[in-house]
Amino acid sequence: MAAAESVAAVPSSSLVADTAPVPETAETAAATAATSPATAGPGSEAMVSKAALATKLLSLSGVFAVHKPKGPTSAELLNRLKEKLLAEAGMPSSEWTKRKKQTLKIGHGGTLDSAARGVLVVGIGRGTKMLTSMLSGSKRYIAIGELGKATDTLDSTGKVTEEKPYACKDQGHSEDKITQEDIEGILQKFTGNIMQVPPLYSALKKDGQRLSTLMKRGEAVEAKPARPVTVYSLSLQRFQPPFFTLDVECGGGFYIRSLVSDIGKALSSCANVLELTRTKQGPFTLEEHALPEDRWTIDDIAQSLEHCSSLLPAELALKKPKPEESSEHVLSCEYITLNEKKGEDDVIKTC
The missing domain is CATH 3.30.2350.10 (Pseudouridine synthase)
Incomplete structure (x- = not known):
């Protein structure tokens, strides 16, 4: 379900932490908080934790699977996943895309009807570029x-x-x-x-x-x-x-x-x-790999990405980013429709 690709960008908005204004990047936020005096108190510790989670979230790249229940569309489920991850990292969704040079790129490959349930393959970070192969697989x-x-x-x-x-x-x-x-x-x-x-x-x-x-x-x-x-x-x-x-x-x-x-x-x-x-x-099964909603956390997804990386063919393995790419996060939130001769209805959505 993939070959031709069309992209419609959605306007961006800014990322602001719940507890205090966030420095220019999640990485510098973590560094600043880590060097703060120990007497700063519990609020400072919470900020360190949120900044670390934000940094970890933005560093995630790869492909994993979630369990889609009956009811929501695939796009609605993806939005729910994104909201949970942003909330865990202290990044209010309404402020998220205003932030310069940072975005959470996440998408799904292979749409399931709202009345259907089961495996929905998700790409995060540079993993969104791997979703095309998920459409053509069995x-x-x-x-x-x-x-x-x-x-x-x-x-x-x-x-x-x-x-x-x-x-x-x-x-x-x-x-x-x-x-x-x-x-x-x-x-x-x-x-x-x-x-x-x-x-x-x-x-x-x-x-x-x-x-x-x-x-x-x-x-x-x-x-x-x-x-x-x-x-x-x-x-x-x-x-x-x-x-x-x-x-x-x-x-x-x-x-x-x-x-x-x-x-x-x-x-x-x-x-x-x-x-x-x-x-x-593809290689993702409902019983072994699909994360239920109560496991949609940054740590659980990081573990799943590590586990699932071994399931993918060598040619799909993520290449290590170039030094200039390692701290850069593309600013975009888009719908990408991939049409292949055998499956024009499949939509990969990235946010």
Whole structure:
């Protein structure tokens, strides 16, 4: 989900510590506080601690994973993460981007729908430049589909547009309900290199606007043409009519919602996604690497970055910064949309 890149900068604002005016950089703040007299009292010690945390936060670089719950969008979750980190370091968000030559660069690679949960890969510092590779890598999902019901969004959040009995009319016995064997029998046609039509409710764009935005306005939207996608593995984990659970490993630009809908049609019925969990993205797994919200701290993320660095290919390893770059933090807060031929809907957001 990455190739062409467009950047829209968001205006910056300044960084001011909660307890006292902050010196020109977090690094000089730490040095100044460290040389203050011991008699300065608890307030001075707190400032030393905050300055040290600010310095550590601004030095973080790499890629890690967080656990996105159902509800917020990927962008909203990223903002929540940023707010927590800035607050821990004593950097009020409303003042943050006014600060010269300092910014917290953070972004995500591989958007998850608001109704989905699971692994969301995050880049911080120079790690935001590594996110493109996360878009084109493989992803794994557990999806629960519901037979007999179609929606305009192809998942349970949408408006029901069609209801059908889930019977095997194509098998010549329309009175019989769909069986586990029926589903397993048609999965092979959705495995390998296949063509897939993206959902109308998606971040794919028409004339610079998302299709989902146009749909919500009630505007007429034509379906995008089918495009090549890859499914590495696809298996039925459970079938308890009308619900079925799939384990899917796929490449970039693949839509689980379209898959479930197409499976319903192949069974002469219809279907939508009831629940969706991303269990793996690239080398990052939900169980082992995704940090829950109660571990979104500067120290926990620093440890995760160190642990996760060994998971990345050597060519993606972060290069040591040049001396003139080591204390410089680019002043910017932007949305970067990366479009690849297989996944134009993926957005990398950096702040």
